[in-house]
Amino acid sequence: MATLTQSVTENPSINPSISQGEGYANALPEKKVWTDEAFMELPDDGHHYEIVNGELIDMGNSGALHGYVCGLLLASLMGYVLPKKLGVILDSSTAFKMKNGNRRSPDIAFFAKERLQGITELPSGFLEGAPDLAVEVLSPGNTVEEIHDKLVEYFENGTRLAWIIHPKEKYILVYHSAQEPHHLLKSIDSLDGEEVVQGFSLPVADLFQPLSF
Template structure:
């Protein structure tokens, strides 16, 4: 007879050591991920730098680097770590002085798809972010040179190199040609 194991909580995860291994917590289960490749890291840094510069100049909130955990659900807990995340000033201020993972979703979650990511993995992340209350999710696909923008599951837009990626009402005034993200 199989033995039931207790679900891992966000607090348990924060106390665990995984060395260099990247992990997320999905419905109480630790999911390990391979380290990001060079192209993935460069793309995430490019987007992070663009968003950071824009947000800082306008004092809109806080931009978080990859590996920052966001608690998206409780009982069982889900902690996701987007490649880049933005949280508006008012919500970010509520986290100041707290230790541990960010309680709640980012306003904007950016995920860069790696070659090993499955469509199901990417879809699961989008669902987790949106169901937790993220206002926008960007899925960047270097292989197809596209950015899929989710405002909700019904408001989805696929952008190509000839298009402009904008921040909508989450980052008003932010705009960058999609082509520049892919070296064009």
């Protein structure tokens, strides 16, 4: 299968929600070495931050559709993972410490219990490495470069499965490595936890259902 970048170039319809603009969201002017303590002490101003190449990056806020899809999938994963004690599910407020010093925050993360042996409660700081399952729900401002860079870091730091969800176009790209998507899921398909979240399955259509009150 073509790479993410090639897919956009050769078939624009496959990735219309990722622009190829200026790259990441707004880089803040601070030039400093960001310690865990300094990052944790950032004010709770409603913004989502990451540290990328030593810079504090304001990732911006997401819209209603993004939040709705995240909420649906988060609830489904929580409802499956917790009763079976497979590990922990973490939301986008959680930053993970990469080997290169970056702090990344997937929209949804699953950390398997095998990687949490010997601890009885999660640290107040960051977990080392990337989650076993990393989920990114795209917003209009995301870029090909940004998503590719995240995938590279995720898989270099322990991720085994990644789902890149395109809520506007209603499809999901499944990755087993950062090089290229393993397969594409549409509304007629089911999302599978594979060997990472064993037994988990969710109809893709459930994430893209219209509102019905």
